[in-house]
Each structure stands twice: as structure tokens, then as C-alpha cells.
Amino acid sequence: MRGKTLVVLTLAVGGLMASAPLAAHHGNAAFDVGKKVTLKGTVTEWVWANPHCWLKFDVKDDKGSVVHWVAETNNLADMIERGWSMRSFKPGDEVTVTVEPVKNGNPAGRVLSVVLPNGQTLGMAYLRTGQEH
């Protein structure tokens, strides 16, 4: 199936993405901080929930087996501030997800960015930054 091949790319180029504070409701201790993995997969569920939202998607590994990935984002208030919405994904969407993976090797991480089927990138940078007051 086109577009479902597991692609693992550790991007060594720091500062490639617009960065934003990721600290929020849940902790940092589980993550392999600084590592980035990019995966092409198919959305199975986008959970728009309090206190955090999370994306479930299937990725085929190099042997053709489906791996069920789950990656958290931040709380929905933060995601709205970043331009995401409960309608950002629907099951079946082919997406490219860049995550900071967990240390324990499970197919889990936190989302750094997602490229949507139409090519648009949703990232973690706030749309509103510090302003004059």
C-alpha cells in the first residue's frame, strides 16, 4: 500500500522546525528528548480530549507488519493556539508524523509536526507570540 512504508529518519538538523515550549500537562521523563522520528502512516483515531489530545495511526514496518502508533500532543487549548482543531484529522488520512519517541522502544511519542494529506504542516509553534502591550 503506497505511503505506508515505515520511514525512520532521525533528523540531526536542530532547529529545523519552528520551536515552542512542549512542557505542559504531562511529564518529560519518558521521552528520548531531542530525538526525532518521522513516520508515514494512516490515521485511525484523533482523540480531541481533555486534558491532552492524542493521535493514533498505523505504520507498516519494513516487513509489512502494521505497527499501531500513538502520539500525544498537548491540551486542546494549546492546540487551538497552534491552529489545530478537532477536525484536523479523520480516520484514513495519510499523514507524515514527526515525533519525539519514548525511551522504552514502544511505538509511542509526542507529536512535533504532522504533514496533512493536502501537504499542509501542522506544527507546535504558537500562532500568537509575545506582543506589545
Next chain:
Amino acid sequence: MIVLAALSLALLAGAQNPPRGNSGAAKGEQGTPNSIPALLDGWGRPVVNALKAGEKPGPAPRHDISGVWEPARGPGDGIQANGPRDMPYDGKPEHDPPYTPLGLETLKSHKALFGYAAVLESLSNDPRNRCDPLGFPRADFYQIRHTQIMQDDHKVVILYEFEKRWRVIWTDGRELTKEIPQPRYYGYSVGKWVDDSTLVVNTIGTEGSEKVWLDETGRPASDAMHVEERFHRVNQNLLELTVTIDDPKMYTKPWVALNRFPMRLQSPDYDVVEMMCIPSEEEQYYKDYGDQASGVESKQSK
């Protein structure tokens, strides 16, 4: 390599998009590769600046801090995951509050998700993991977001975005009671105007340490805590918050946790997003994600 190159270009394109700010011009559709999503309020309406482009803020109105306020330096400034903005728990001695022996012991018993001694997701004993209220003063030290302040001749009411909590500050001249009826998550508060634009709020009667942590890093707060908040309206569009902690059970002397934390005025028709901790969703979160991320099963998902 093709995928890497394409990805890099896409990410670079995203990085080069300037922050849109509160212009309110975009429509919010996620349409094209280079389009920037719009900033919307809770009603899905484009956010509009309280000040027009080039407009200077007017003077602070007398004895009035009402309005919808948001962290002036951006949404991330009020999250304070590593502790109060001016006293983060980062291992630097100058940022350690002056703990009493009980304070230090209590700190060590708190397994926090952030700060210098953070633990794994499923090993934390933070009360808020079960969606318990943050309580006060943690409401000032974690997830300060859009904060609605309303007031009349008798009181000032603060509506916090996080958890949709609220508290009342009495400004009718009453004094803090010497015998509180019972401890409360958000305590008992009285406020006095010390000049035309500064409201000083004193709070006592908060819950003890096992119910309410001082901050996200597990610093302790006891039922003997006295908190002073100074709300200083610098001008029409800027409010600064300074918070001082005085808790003789946990700390040997008062210390300043927030020093002139800036909040800017949001448009009066801004609708605040609903942001709550939902126990059933929290449970699902741990089942779907938290336990997998931690590699251990949490109490929440059992």
C-alpha cells in the same frame, strides 16, 4: 532521501511562516501546503487585538482590573511547568525556596512530572493526575491562560481558563477571619486597593499539602499558608501579578514566586476555550498512551 528532502522543505516552509499574531484576518481552513491556520477563540471566531494597529494603550482606569487577560509574552509563558516563572525548580540553589525540614521532606514525598526530580508518567502521585482541583496558589503557578476578571462594589471574581475554576476576592472591607470554617481548595481572600491601580489580595485557609501542591514540581503548601497577590494595572492594557508565599510550616521565610508577571488585555468579546481535566478522558489517555509511553501500568488505567 527524496522523502527526507521533501520533509525538510515542508518543515522549513513551516519554520519560515511568521507568527500571525492576533490579526484576525485568516479564515482558519487547513487548505494549502503553505497556508497558516487561523487563531480562533472558543466560539471559532478569529481573534482580534484589543488594541488597533499603532494604537497606544490608555491609562489604567481607577480601581478596575476587570477584563479578559492573557499572558503578554505568549500562551506558553503561563504554563510554568517547571515551577513559578521566577522560581523554577531547576536545580539552581538561588531558585530553591527556603525549606523547613518538613518542607523538604514533603517535597521529596511528592512525585512530580516536572522539575528537577521529575518521574515517569505513570509513577507520579500528583493529585491533579486524578483531575483533582489545582487549588490555590497553584492556580497562579500552573496554566495561567486566559483569565477573566469581573468585579462589582463588593468583590472581584477571577475565572481561570484551566479547569474552569473561579474564586472570589472580597473587597467589601471585611478582614481575613481568624478562624476559618474549613479549609478550601481556593482559600479565603480579601482585597484592598493600596493606590488607584494596585489591588493587594491576601489569602489564607487553603488546603494542606496532600490535597494541594504549591506548583507543578511538587513543592509543598500547608494549611498555614498565607499568600499575597499584587495586581498592578500598569495601563489600560497591561496587568502585572506579583505573588509572595509565606508558609512557616514549609518555608523559613516569605519568598517571591512570581514577580510582575505580565498579562495583556484581550478583546472584550473573546470567548475563552473550555479546558478541563475529565476523569474518563484521563483514564482513556493512560490506556491509549500514558502506560505505553511509561512502560508501566498506571493506577489510572487499572
